[in-house]
Structure formats: structure tokens, C-alpha cells
């Protein structure tokens with residue numbers, strides 16, 4: 231037994247077409263930390279997140295979550311693992327024609343019988359809790375609006391609320407601000423940070439914006455071509471390190487020589 235909350239050991243992913251998306255990722259995550267993963271397009275950030283909750287099956291290596299080996303769990307056990315992992319997506323993944331509160335209640339489905347879930351019959355307690363969660367992300371006044379009537383930033387806050395309703399131990403957010411303007415991006419990142427801190431939820435966020443990662447994360451991991459090339463505190467991520475991750479110098483040299 232260890233105190234490590236989440237661990238990946240020698241994680242590899244080779245897609246059927248031969249693309250080596252993850253080469254050998256060995257990382258540990260502590261309870262309650264907000265970690266941002268950065269790296270160029272195609273570096274393997276999404277593949278890494280999806281390998282943790284098994285939306286993507288790794289080719290080899292291990293994922294150990296709360297001291298349990300989850301690399302190959304299946305069926306009911308896999309559902310129980312996924313129930314503890316809230317996912318937040320770039321395109322929000324909301325049911326657009328449903329109300330905000332119903333979208334949040336979807337986070338509770340993993341706790342309900344499939345019959346009740348299929349009929350969308352939630353308990354009064356669940357509804358009250360969903361409304362309380364919407365209050366936490368500043369959307370109590372929008373609870374009964376259709377999801378597609380909300381702005382992008384508000385829709386992502388519904389995505390966060392749905393993840394919280396799941397009562398997760400871990401949140402994985404895959405480029406949650408990629409389609410938002412800078413002000414909505416800061417707002418969404420603030421909510422993620424506050425929730426991670428207040429509820430002690432380990433949160434791993436894939437980001438394209440280095441400045442946002444430096445502002446909100448307590449730790450930054452740089453991935454390049456399927457390998458970890460940086461793992462440190464935001465203030466350790468200087469210009470040189472950024473250039474190493476993104477290879478900007480190489481690109482500039484290529485253009486100027």
C-alpha cells in the first residue's frame with residue numbers, strides 16, 4: 231500500500247495503424263493536486279487521459295488508481311471505477327435539448343438502477359443536490375433553461391457540475407477551454423481550481439495555453455511525442471523549458487537557416 235493516489239507505470243499506446251501515441255509514461259499523482267498537461271498537438275495528451283479511465287485501452291503498462299490495479303478491469307468493476315472519475319470534454323458533451331439541471335443529474339446515473347435511469351426518475355434528494363451544485367458554479371438561475379441556450383462558458387460549467395454530481399475522486403478534463411474566449415476560460419479554470427481545492431479532488435487538465443497552465447495548476451507535466459519531457463512547478467517552466475516542449479527553437483532554426 232502507498233499514499234499515491236494515481237499512478238501510471240510504463241504506459242504505452244500503439245494505435246492499430248502503428249502510431250506510437252504513448253511511449254513509456256510513468257507518473258504519480260497525489261490526492262487533491264491540480265495538474266496541467268501541456269504539449270504540442272499530437273503529443274499524446276488526450277490518449278493519456280483516455281487511457282486512465284479506459285476510454286482507450288493501453289497497449290501495455292499499468293494504471294493504479296487508489297491502490298487498485300485498474301489496467302484490465304472489465305464489466306461492473308470498470309463501471310465502478312468510471313463512476314469515481316469525472317470527465318470534462320472540450321465540446322462539453324451535454325444533452326443540448328435537456329435542461330441544465332437534468333444534464334447535471336446525468337452525473338448521478340452511475341448510482342441508479344438502470345430502470346430508474348432509463349426513465350430519468352431521479353430522487354428528490356438528487357434534484358436538490360444538483361441544484362446546490364449548480365449554485366456552486368454560479369448557474370442556479372439557469373437550472374431550467376435548455377443547455378443549448380447557454381453560452382459556451384456556461385455550458386462548460388454545466389459540464390463541471392455534472393462531473394461533481396458524480397462525486398468523483400478524480401476529474402479528467404480534456405482541453406476544457408479550447409473553444410472558449412479568454413474571460414470564460416479564466417472563469418471555468420477558476421471553478422475547476424476551487425472545486426479541486428475545496429473537495430480535495432485530484433484534477434488533471436490537458437491544456438494548449440501555457441499561460442493558463444502556469445496560472446492555475448500546482449504542477450505542470452510536458453508531454454512531447456508520447457514521452458514526459460517536463461514535470462515540475464509552474465515557476466520552473468521557463469522559456470527554455472517551454473521551447474524544449476514545443477520545439478519552437480527547432481522550428482525557428484528551420485525557417486531561418
Ligand SMILES: Nc1ncnc2c1ncn2[C@@H]1O[C@H](COP(=O)(O)OP(=O)(O)OP(=O)(O)O)[C@@H](O)[C@H]1O
Pocket residue numbers: 245246247249250251269270271272273274275276277278
Ligand atoms: N484513433 C486513433 N488512431 C490512430 N492514431 C491516433 C488515434 N487517436 C490519436 N491518434 C494519434 O496519436 C497521437 C496522439 O494523439 P492525441 O490525440 O493523444 O494527442 P494530443 O496531444 O491530445 O493532441 P491535440 O492537442 O491535438 O488534441 C497523434 O499522432 C494522433 O494522430
